[in-house]
Amino acid sequence: MTDLSLRMPNTRLRAVLNLGVKHAASFPLPTHLSSPELYADWDDDAQLSDLHVEFDSGQLHVETTGGGTDHHFHxxxxxxxxxxxxxxxxxxxxxxxxxxxxxxxxxLMPGLLDDITQAAAWHDSGFDLYICEVDEPGQLDLIEIEVEGELMTLPWLGAGTVTHDHIDGENHPIALAWGPGETEADQPIAQAWTDAATGVPRSRALPGVDWDVIGLPAVEVLPWLEGIYLNHHMIPDAEGTLLNAVLRRLGGLDLS
Known part of the structure; x- marks a missing residue:
């Protein structure tokens, strides 16, 4: 089981961004729909922005191009x-x-995502303030966030190389794949997922794995994999946390 006492302390990041006029703030939301989970992405090839507005009761996805918007439900x-x-x-x-x-x-796309990525990179380099570049004077927004600390983990200490990626299944599972030497890691050796009851990572070794060849026993690999899962698939990083805060500010959900 992962030792959560080894988590790094939370840190702060302040980002000064040029968000412009916030038209959505003038449209009230129904009380029971006033706290959505928000996510956005940008498709550079299609010049398309994708906004996800999510609740336990359902999801609304809005896609926008230069030609207008389209939406669908989940x-x-x-x-x-x-x-x-x-x-x-x-x-x-x-x-x-x-x-x-x-x-x-x-x-604001794609410049806004570029600023968010830059701000996160500054944070990862140890700085707590990022200020965007502007061409002329204007009203800017100060966004302040708390970034959750990651779990301290060691690099892979076994033989060969490993990689991890999402796989199909419930509770957001990932597979740990291994490869000998410098070859591609394409042999699944373990899986990790979120325990639906506790919200913490769980893991299991896959059958038929020769752990002597892997270079570490399963009892050491599984806690390591749970730490990787926690850091990369559960704890929001600076970029994702800042993006969420920006969307909430644009939507009038955070007017501080």
Missing amino acids: TGAGEHRASSPWPDADTAALLRWSSALAGDLHA
């Missing part, structure tokens, strides 16, 4: 559904707010 578990999971009035209010947020977000 269940709370992420499965596609043809219609909204909410009543008509709530859906209309959520669409007004989300469309305004998506429009403001799209107008």
Whole structure:
């Protein structure tokens, strides 16, 4: 089991960003839909921004290009559904707010993501303040976040090389793959996932693995894998935490 006492302390990051006018802030959300989980991405080839607005009761995804916006719905578990999971009035209010947020977000892309990436890189280098570049005077936004500390882990100390990636299955599983020497790591040797009851990482060794060849016993590999899972797949990094805070500011959910 992973020793969570080995986590590094949380740190702070302040980012001064040029977010412009926040049109979504003028559209109120229904009370029970006022605390969404927000995520955004950018497709450079398609020049498309993708906004996810997620609740336990369902999800709304809004895609925006220079030609306009499109949206679709998902269940709370992420499965596609043809219609909204909410009543008509709530859906209309959520669409007004989300469309305004998506429009403001799209107008800032991809420069906004570049700034967020740069700010996270500054944080990872030990700095706690990032200020974006601006061409002329204007109202800027100060975003302050707390970045959760990662678990202290050792590098891979076994033979060969390893890699880890998501696999299909419930509770966000990943597979640890191994390869001899400098070859591609393509032999799955263990898996890790989130325990649905406790919210902590769990792991198991796969059958048929020769652990003498791997260079470490399974009892050492599994806690190491749980630490990797915690750091890379559970603890929000500086970039993701800042992106979420920026989306909340753009949406009028954080007006501090």
